[in-house]
Amino acid sequence: MxxxxxxxxxxxxxxxxxxxxxxxxxxxxxxxxxxxxxxxxxxxxxxxxxxxxxxxxxxxxxxxxxxxxxxxxxxxxxxxxxxxxxxxxxxxxxxxxxxxxxxxxxxxxxxxxxxxxxxxxxxxxxxxxxxxxxxxxxxxxxxxxxxxxxxxxxxxxxxxxxxxxxxxxxxxxxGGDPEGVLKDYKDRDDHIIPMILRNIRAGKEEITVFGTDYLSRDGTCVRDxxxxxxxxxxxxxxxxxxxxxxxxxxxxxGTGKGITVREVIEATEKVTGKKISVINGKRRTGDPVCLVADGSLAEKELDWRPKYFLEEMINDAWKALN
Ligand SMILES: NC(=O)c1ccc[n+]([C@@H]2O[C@H](COP(=O)([O-])OP(=O)(O)OC[C@H]3O[C@@H](n4cnc5c(N)ncnc54)[C@H](O)[C@@H]3O)[C@@H](O)[C@H]2O)c1
Missing domain, CATH: 3.40.50.720 (NAD(P)-binding Rossmann-like Domain)
Incomplete structure (x- = not known):
């Protein structure tokens, strides 16, 4: 031990x-x-x-x-x-x-x-x-x-x-605790997944997307x-x-997989069964269009690989809020 x-x-x-x-x-x-x-x-x-x-x-x-x-x-x-x-x-x-x-x-x-x-x-x-x-x-x-x-x-x-x-x-x-023991204790959160989920929980099924004119596959920021x-x-x-x-x-x-904000919204709709309306907002200062990891060094030297996919992250974050 x-x-x-x-x-x-x-x-x-x-x-x-x-x-x-x-x-x-x-x-x-x-x-x-x-x-x-x-x-x-x-x-x-x-x-x-x-x-x-x-x-x-x-x-x-x-x-x-x-x-x-x-x-x-x-x-x-x-x-x-x-x-x-x-x-x-x-x-x-x-x-x-x-x-x-x-x-x-x-x-x-x-x-x-x-x-x-x-x-x-x-x-x-x-x-x-x-x-x-x-x-x-x-x-x-x-x-x-x-x-x-x-x-x-x-x-x-x-x-x-x-x-x-x-x-x-x-x-x-x-994400959140898959065992459901740890809850989401934050009063507010600027991260996209908890922001959408909080809105849904409050009965406000909408989200402002900060920047829809980026040079990405659907105009929104890409994150890992x-x-x-x-x-x-x-x-x-x-x-x-x-x-x-x-x-x-x-x-x-990171996972090495780039996901757009719109894709996060679609996956959240799938997990929660709620339709979310998108409000097109202005870009936030200091937000780069795309941030995706090459995680091969951690994979090689730490023998570490991510195990969870987007829908599991949303599902566990949802569990932590409820
Ligand atoms: N959340 C992300 O996506 C992300 C991404 C990259 C890096 N990070 C880094 O990971 C770390 C943890 O992030 P998180 O999402 O858990 O944020 P968090 O705000 O939930 O956690 C930070 C914790 O530090 C405590 N804290 C802040 N200032 C302190 C101080 N002076 N003395 C003692 N405690 C103090 C806060 O009360 C809080 O519990 C941060 O350093 C953040 O920059 C987070």
Missing amino acids: NKKTVLIVGGAGFIGSHVNKLLHQSGYHTIVYDNLSSGKKEAVIGGVCIVGDMGDEKALNKLFSSYPIDAVMHFAGCIDVEGSVKHPQRHYTNNVSNTLVLLDVMRKYSVESLIFSSTAAIYGTPQEDRIKEDHPKNPINPYGRSKLMVETILKDFSLAYGLKYISLRYFNAA YIHVMDLAEAHLIALKKLFNEERSKVYNL
Whole structure:
């Protein structure tokens, strides 16, 4: 039985809470540390839950001196792209400055293993149909830039201080707990699938599509949707790799399948049995037309393959809302 202790910063949020549940079920001791700015305590199934801020050095010192932490998973951050354009100060402070506080305390307590939640947004406008990890990094919004800054910091910390990290660049996380235990606790969500499902639940069977004049097969944005349980599984594998290997690594996590917003709407109609009317909205600032992963590196080195398809993601997200 594995009894390593993992600190999950931001573990009360959407992805972190699914990872916490899986790690706990897999025999790890977990400590969730979250300021509950968007996460919820009810989402912490298993392990210890401590409310606190990643930028609070004193609280982190107390945490690291109280528990024998073997590794840290870092999910905490401001994640809305449009909000980052309007409020870059908030995004840079939380995503970059507060991460530096966490890294500093990890160093002080000689905790060297980190898994970081990065994003496809660091690539910016794709130059290829399928994005590989070595694709140029030209993020087009402060959110993506803040994540790229952290990746740069991790690289430098790895060289200078021996930090060992795996940065996982998620594409569009979706879905929910297939066991139906974890619910969707968010008050609001800018992601397309929960947005449509929330509208349906409220009896408002319509959705505004932001941009219908893109150069894609139906005019709407193309994204690579990945089930949150596939992400959780990848974290579990990455954690084992981190404990057994010396080198830091970066992996894309996506399915490699590009799906348009209209296709998401059609699949949602199929899952819920509801007809959805589309309102043609304006493009959102900072949205690239197409973001699809080449996930071959994670497949090869982590032996990880996504197991869930779009309709299962929508079905599990629907279950989490009801
Ligand atoms: N959801 C996606 O599609 C997606 C895609 C790519 C990358 N990511 C990254 O994955 C991570 C998790 O995303 P999510 O969808 O679960 O978001 P989320 O908002 O549900 O989770 C983030 C969690 O971090 C907590 N948090 C934020 N700032 C904090 C701070 N200063 N101190 C302590 N806790 C803090 C929040 O309360 C929340 O529980 C984020 O870093 C995000 O940038 C998400």
